[in-house]
Amino acid sequence: MSITIGKYHAEGPFSNQNLLQARSGVYVILGRKNSTSNWTVVDVGESQNVQERVTSHDRSPCWRGQGHSELAVAAIYKDERERMQVERELRQHFAPPCGVY
Template sequence: MSKTINIGLVPFSCVKLAEADFKDRAAVYVVLCMKDNNEWTVLDAGQSCEVNASADAHPRNAMWKTHCPAGNIWIGTYPMPTAGYSKADRFAMERKLRRQYKPPCGKR
């Protein structure tokens, strides 16, 4: 089951990490710790020219689990296709999200 969550005024398409099955595409992603009351915390943010199904095998996966002990981890993507956006555009959005939410995982 997916849901749209506005993060930094941007609509991210979010799914449970275990259900993530993304097609290779350029996008900005956020990793969220979901709480029982539907509140969330941004654990990580990044960009990729190819967000894909390897989200569950991400190098910071163990760190995400440390910061979300209940294990209800979701990942959201906001497509930024190379036809309309550059890598610099994706990095700029990632920086904006990191400044706003100060996620505990990953550094840029």
């Protein structure tokens, strides 16, 4: 399963966080109102271990508080240098409501 987020090819979206790989990369939290609506970007972040970070994330209450009936996560696996650049680009492009710096 794959999705394009901005100019990046991502794995997902997954409703089960256990399907994420324990690898370095960028995670994108996605939400939608129903199964026929388009996904919207709720949050973007980066981590050395995407699976671990998403599973225990301190911003998950913000994700659930955005009014979406369905949440999922997509991952763009990159090394440390690349993942920070990708996170910046996606944050600037989508201005997600959670995790505003």
